[in-house]
Amino acid sequence: MHEAHQYARVEGDTVRCSLCAHRCTIAAGKHGICGVRVNEGGTLYAANYGLVAAEAVDPIEKKPLFHFLPGTLSYSLGGVGCNFRCQHCQNWHISQASLADLRLMEIPPATGVERALASASASIAWTYNEPTIWHEYALDMGTQARARGLGTVYVTNGYITEEALDELAPMLNAFRVDIKAFTEGFYKKVCRAKLQPVLDAALAAREHGMHIETVTLVIPGLNDSEDEMKALITWVLDNLGPDTPMHFTRFHPDYKMRDLEATPFRTLERIYRQAKDLGVRYPYLGNVPPGPYENTYCPSCGALLIERAGFSSRFVDLDGDRCGQCGERIPVVRSV
Numbered sequence: 001m002h003e004a005h006q007y008a009r010v011e012g013d014t015v016r017c018s019l020c021a022h023r024c025t026i027a028a029g030k031h032g033i034c035g036v037r038v039n040e041g042g043t044l045y046a047a048n049y050g051l052v053a054a055e056a057v058d059p060i061e062k063k064p065l066f067h068f069l070p071g072t073l074s075y076s077l078g079g080v081g082c083n084f085r086c087q088h089c090q091n092w093h094i095s096q097a098s099l100a101d102l103r104l105m106e107i108p109p110a111t112g113v114e115r116a117l118a119s120a121s122a123s124i125a126w127t128y129n130e131p132t133i134w135h136e137y138a139l140d141m142g143t144q145a146r147a148r149g150l151g152t153v154y155v156t157n158g159y160i161t162e163e164a165l166d167e168l169a170p171m172l173n174a175f176r177v178d179i180k181a182f183t184e185g186f187y188k189k190v191c192r193a194k195l196q197p198v199l200d201a202a203l204a205a206r207e208h209g210m211h212i213e214t215v216t217l218v219i220p221g222l223n224d225s226e227d228e229m230k231a232l233i234t235w236v237l238d239n240l241g242p243d244t245p246m247h248f249t250r251f252h253p254d255y256k257m258r259d260l261e262a263t264p265f266r267t268l269e270r271i272y273r274q275a276k277d278l279g280v281r282y283p284y285l286g287n288v289p290p291g292p293y294e295n296t297y298c299p300s301c302g303a304l305l306i307e308r309a310g311f312s313s314r315f316v317d318l319d320g321d322r323c324g325q326c327g328e329r330i331p332v333v334r335s336v
Contacts, residue, residue: 002049004037005136006164013042020083020132020159021197034133035098036081046136051104053094054078054128057119059311063155064286066296067245067332068174068211069123070306071313074153075116078128079137080104084157085192086180087256088219095129109141116150123151123173123336132160135168142171151336157191158198165204173336175205175212181223182232190222199235206240211333213245215286218263218271220251229271233278242279243331248272249286268293282331300328 006019013028017037024032026039036048060074080102082095089095094102107115116124124145126138131154142152151173158177160168179198180191187195205212214236218224236244248271250263268285272293275283285293296306296318303325305318317324321332 001038001040001045001047002136004044004046005139005167006161007037007044009042013039015039015042015044017044018161019135019164021161021194021201022083022159023161032083034081034083034130036079036133046134047099048079048081048134049137050106050108051079051099052077052107053080053097053102053104055105055107055115057121058125058127059313060123060125060153061308061311061313063125063127063153063176064215064247064249064284065153065174065176065211065213066247066284066294066306066308066313067213067282067330068153068176069151069333069336070296071315072122073120074123074125074151075112075119075121076125076127077107077112078126079134080129081133082130082157083133083159083193084130087190088217088251089255090252091128092255109137109144112141113144113148113150116145117148121150123153125153125155127153127155130157130159132156132164135164139168139171142168146171146173146336149336151333157193158201159193160201161197162200162204165201165208169208169210172208172210173333175202175210176215177202177205177212178215178217179232179236180217181219182228182235183223186223199239203239212240213247214240215247215249217249217251218268219257220261220263220267222260224263224267224271226270226274229274230278233275233280237279242281244280245282245284246275246280247284247286248275250288252287296330296332298323298326298328298330301326305330 290309
């Protein structure tokens with residue numbers, strides 16, 4: 001058992017966790033909403049430290065990250081548990097499992113870094129389930145990874161507290177955040193969480209200088225209205241900036257939302273045009289057949305810079321971080 005960071009005793013053996021926005025009050029012998037932070041006699045432990053449910057070497061585009069180390073591999077790790085209860089979760093078999101449900105690998109931080117380097121990966125990504133609840137493990141591995149020249153990536157629901165993000169900031173390069181909808185009602189009903197802490201975390205990540213890309217899974221009838229999308233896009237433009245890549249991805253029925261239809265492609269096309277019209281310079285569509293909506297174009301002259309098909313990418317006319325045609329600076333991280 002590894003003692004947790006980000007907690008304090010509040011009364012007797014009861015502790016309050018300050019890792020995520022739930023800020024769970026946890027009695028002795030109990031665990032937080034995430035299921036992996038356990039109070040034993042007034043000490044909070046990260047019971048999931050070093051325990052891995054999924055290990056893979058993925059293209060960075062699978063995260064999806066299109067402007068961070070494009071065309072490279074990312075050593076990717078996932079654990080068990082989550083601080084959300086999303087009814088549409090596509091990784092529910094690990095995110096909604098307990099530590100006792102699965103046969104887990106133990107990968108110490110130093111071993112993870114060595115495996116990343118051996119795989120010719122340019123980064124390590126904590127993904128598949130929510131990395132916030134793996135805080136101590138990711139922090140230790142990420143610190144070692146940065147010292148060895150690797151990039152670091154959180155694929156996150158953004159429910160981390162400001163103080164926990166402050167602790168991660170020296171080692172974390174990229175914050176790929178889900179903004180699942182733009183209403184508190186959706187977050188309460190579908191995720192059992194709140195929207196505002198996600199927005200606050202995205203702002204804090206920007207202030208720390210992290211690379212940010214947003215992802216919104218578009219679910220028919222729940223978060224796909226023109227008004228809601230306008231509110232979301234406008235918030236990103238006003239707070240994260242027009243150069244922030246925004247991914248709008250296609251929903252398919254899964255977990256507890258198998259009764260809904262997949263997102264019509266025309267809905268995604270409408271949102272893509274809406275984002276462009278409002279001023280997003282790099283909108284993308286995901287979970288769609290290969291085509292122009294995954295490519296990176298120069299927002300100044302329209303030149304094709306990076307062409308993508310599935311999770312592969314081909315550099316067409318990008319000279320470092322400049323458009324090869326007009327010289328426009330493109331906000332893409334080519335090295336860390």
